[in-house]
Each structure stands twice: as structure tokens, then as C-alpha cells.
Amino acid sequence: LDFVTPTQAEQPEVVFTALQRLLETVEKVAVRDTSVLITGESGSGKELIAQAIHYNSPRREKPFMAINCGAIPDSVMESELFGHKKGAFTGADTDKEGLLKAADGGTLFLDEVGNLPLNVQKTLLRVLQEREFRRVGDTSATKVDVRLISATNSDLEKEVEQGTFREDLYYRLNVINLHLPPLRQRKPDIPLLAAHFIAEQNKKFKTDIKGLSPEAQQAASDYAWPGNIRQLKNVIEACITVETEDQISLATLARFIETDQAGGDPNDYNDALARFEIDYLRQLLGAANGNIEEAAQKANMNMATIYRKLKKYGLRKEDIMK
Structure with missing residues (x-):
């Protein structure tokens, strides 16, 4: 198909x-x-x-x-x-x-x-x-x-x-x-979806990124992707924006998701932290009726930090307000 x-x-x-x-x-x-x-x-x-x-x-x-x-x-x-x-x-x-x-x-x-x-x-x-x-x-x-x-x-x-x-x-x-x-249960799909989104971005922005490096591909496959495909797409777009080589490197990918750059098994703490941040954002914005400025004041956070985390996890306000 x-x-x-x-x-x-x-x-x-x-x-x-x-x-x-x-x-x-x-x-x-x-x-x-x-x-x-x-x-x-x-x-x-x-x-x-x-x-x-x-x-x-x-x-x-x-x-x-x-x-x-x-x-x-x-x-x-x-x-x-x-x-x-x-x-x-x-x-x-x-x-x-x-x-x-x-x-x-x-x-x-x-x-x-x-x-x-x-x-x-x-x-x-x-x-x-x-x-x-x-x-x-x-x-x-x-x-x-x-x-x-x-x-x-x-x-x-x-x-x-x-x-x-x-x-x-x-x-x-x-x-x-x-x-x-969820994407975390479809790990074989991650490299294929990443390749699809890279091709989309190459076409849209006239770039020529060849794909993920082997290390970045392994890290992407190990990551839980709590924001699912939307998060993966956002991360790929962000990586292509800042990447200076012809492949998305592990170092570039690590700027947008938690990775284990030192090698070895992925640390479960990173996945737990991601789930906590998503739950926290849902509760925080729910209490503020979706108002980013009010949420930032309640949490003593910068508004830019909240926007950055929403993009990191591929979250939208309409999703959070459910």
C-alpha cells in the first residue's frame, strides 16, 4: 500500500x-x-x-x-x-x-x-x-x-x-x-517514518539530508516518543534546521530528545521523565484553561520553556485540554 x-x-x-x-x-x-x-x-x-x-x-x-x-x-x-x-x-x-x-x-x-x-x-x-x-x-x-x-x-x-x-x-x-x-510499541516503524519525514523536509526546504546516522537511528529507535508520530515529525524538522552535516547526527538528535550518548542500554529514567513532563504540562495547562501566560506564572516558568516543551513532545493545546 x-x-x-x-x-x-x-x-x-x-x-x-x-x-x-x-x-x-x-x-x-x-x-x-x-x-x-x-x-x-x-x-x-x-x-x-x-x-x-x-x-x-x-x-x-x-x-x-x-x-x-x-x-x-x-x-x-x-x-x-x-x-x-x-x-x-x-x-x-x-x-x-x-x-x-x-x-x-x-x-x-x-x-x-x-x-x-x-x-x-x-x-x-x-x-x-x-x-x-x-x-x-x-x-x-x-x-x-x-x-x-x-x-x-x-x-x-x-x-x-x-x-x-x-x-x-x-x-x-x-x-x-x-x-x-503508540509509536513506542511500533519501533520497527521509527526508521521508516523518520526517512519519510526527512524526504518531506528535503522537498519542502530544498535540503539534502541523507538520513539518520547509524547512532542517531539507534537512539531514535530506543526512545519512547511520548508525543508519538507528531513528536517524531517535529524533531526531524528541528534537526534538519540545525544540522550542518549530510546526516542527522546523534549529537543533533540529542538536542531535542533524551538520548544515551555514552552508549549502553537506554536509561529508563529518561522515559519516566518525559512521561512526567507530559503529565505535568497537561495538569498545568488544564488548571490555566489553556492560557500559556497564566500557566507560566503558576509554575514560575518562562513562557518560552512551555512552548519549547510542547513542541518537543509534539503536543497541542487542544490535546492537553482533554
């Missing part, structure tokens, strides 16, 4: 052989219009899998639209997804096409779908049942042909039990479930 995009000529074509079992399932799912629910930790590559499904499907020439449901305020979520008519509410000065219509003929990817408000869940259920919807403030229905792929890092079954997620919608979305293990 190839991970390709509509602009394949401009993008590196990558085959992740270490994910063969998952990708064989993805390949089978891609050719159908079945709804898919992708589960896994934040940063584990859920959108990458959603893109793989779309770009290997009969819908590949049509749009792939993505929305992070955890990053959009409830008050505007309905308008973002379904659009609105001019005058539907204060500030609706023009007609707006929602993401659902923008994805017509293609795929709509709903990341962190568990964050959808219940009223939007009800409307989305109608889309799955009737293949139509109404824009906010519109009296006529709009037909739509779209495939829905959803993703979550939470336990939707538990949310169904708690009444915060509709059971009927859950079963409509979860026709096929694809679970992505």
Missing part, C-alpha cells in the same frame, strides 16, 4: 512495511465506502491513516477535508461543518459553505469526534442516514455524497454510557475500527 496524495509527483511515495497487517486492512477498507473509526493516542498518526484510506480509494480525485473537533468552539461547530445562510445569526453577513459540502464526492475526516456537541451529533447522524443536511438558517435540504472517517483518542463506548455521545451515531461511525498502537 502506498501513501500517496493527489499531487503524487510532488510528494515522496512511502511504503511502511512494518505496518503490514494494519495496511493490509487499510487497503481493503480504502476501496469501499464504509465508515471508519480510527483510535489511538494523540499524535499516533490517525490523520495519516485517514489520508491513506482516501488517497487509495475511488474518491482520491475528490477533496479530502479534515477538521479537529476539539479545536472548534461548540458555538460555531455547526456552521463550520454544515455552513450557514446569510442572516442566520449575528455576524452571518454572507452565505457560507461548510466543510461537509466542501468535501462533496470525497472524504471528510473528523478528528477527535468525541468532542462534537450532541446537537451536531444529531445532524451528522441524519447525514449518514439520508445523505442530506440543512445549512444553519436554511429551510431546504442539501444533498451530499461524502465518506466519513472519524478518529478519537478517548473511549467512545464510555462516553456513550455517560450520555455524552450518541449510541446510534457511534455504531454508524464505528463500522470498521482501526486501532493505532
Whole structure:
């Protein structure tokens, strides 16, 4: 299975052989219009899998639209997804096409779908049942042909039990479930993913980094990557920015992750420290309602330090606020 995009000529074509079992399932799912629910930790590559499904499907020439449901305020979520008519509410000065219509003929990817408000869940259920919807403030229905792929890092079954997620919608979305293990459980994938991201950055910034040095590759494989694929991608980008040789060296990699440069077995303390820092950031920013300045004051830290650690672990505020 190839991970390709509509602009394949401009993008590196990558085959992740270490994910063969998952990708064989993805390949089978891609050719159908079945709804898919992708589960896994934040940063584990859920959108990458959603893109793989779309770009290997009969819908590949049509749009792939993505929305992070955890990053959009409830008050505007309905308008973002379904659009609105001019005058539907204060500030609706023009007609707006929602993401659902923008994805017509293609795929709509709903990341962190568990964050959808219940009223939007009800409307989305109608889309799955009737293949139509109404824009906010519109009296006529709009037909739509779209495939829905959803993703979550939470336990939707538990949310169904708690009444915060509709059971009927859950079963409509979860026709096929694809679970992505965290990167620390997929160590053979790390060198392949690193090579993919290096190729991406070389193309984007016109650099010519050949890859990871053997020592850096070993250190990357030994590291726990608590921020998963997103952290790996961020670290690769940072390494390429400062690297002066034609390979990413261990010394360069060690500027962005904890490594055992002296050799020997990796120290479990480093992984424990990383997990502690991530948990601490979640609690700190949660208490500050996501306000970086307030969090820095509470912790007696520099704001730049918090931003640096967020980037180090591939964390986003919307992930932390869950």
C-alpha cells in the first residue's frame, strides 16, 4: 500500500512495511465506502491513516477535508461543518459553505469526534442516514455524497454510557475500527517514518539530508516518543534546521530528545521523565484553561520553556485540554 496524495509527483511515495497487517486492512477498507473509526493516542498518526484510506480509494480525485473537533468552539461547530445562510445569526453577513459540502464526492475526516456537541451529533447522524443536511438558517435540504472517517483518542463506548455521545451515531461511525498502537510499541516503524519525514523536509526546504546516522537511528529507535508520530515529525524538522552535516547526527538528535550518548542500554529514567513532563504540562495547562501566560506564572516558568516543551513532545493545546 502506498501513501500517496493527489499531487503524487510532488510528494515522496512511502511504503511502511512494518505496518503490514494494519495496511493490509487499510487497503481493503480504502476501496469501499464504509465508515471508519480510527483510535489511538494523540499524535499516533490517525490523520495519516485517514489520508491513506482516501488517497487509495475511488474518491482520491475528490477533496479530502479534515477538521479537529476539539479545536472548534461548540458555538460555531455547526456552521463550520454544515455552513450557514446569510442572516442566520449575528455576524452571518454572507452565505457560507461548510466543510461537509466542501468535501462533496470525497472524504471528510473528523478528528477527535468525541468532542462534537450532541446537537451536531444529531445532524451528522441524519447525514449518514439520508445523505442530506440543512445549512444553519436554511429551510431546504442539501444533498451530499461524502465518506466519513472519524478518529478519537478517548473511549467512545464510555462516553456513550455517560450520555455524552450518541449510541446510534457511534455504531454508524464505528463500522470498521482501526486501532493505532503508540509509536513506542511500533519501533520497527521509527526508521521508516523518520526517512519519510526527512524526504518531506528535503522537498519542502530544498535540503539534502541523507538520513539518520547509524547512532542517531539507534537512539531514535530506543526512545519512547511520548508525543508519538507528531513528536517524531517535529524533531526531524528541528534537526534538519540545525544540522550542518549530510546526516542527522546523534549529537543533533540529542538536542531535542533524551538520548544515551555514552552508549549502553537506554536509561529508563529518561522515559519516566518525559512521561512526567507530559503529565505535568497537561495538569498545568488544564488548571490555566489553556492560557500559556497564566500557566507560566503558576509554575514560575518562562513562557518560552512551555512552548519549547510542547513542541518537543509534539503536543497541542487542544490535546492537553482533554
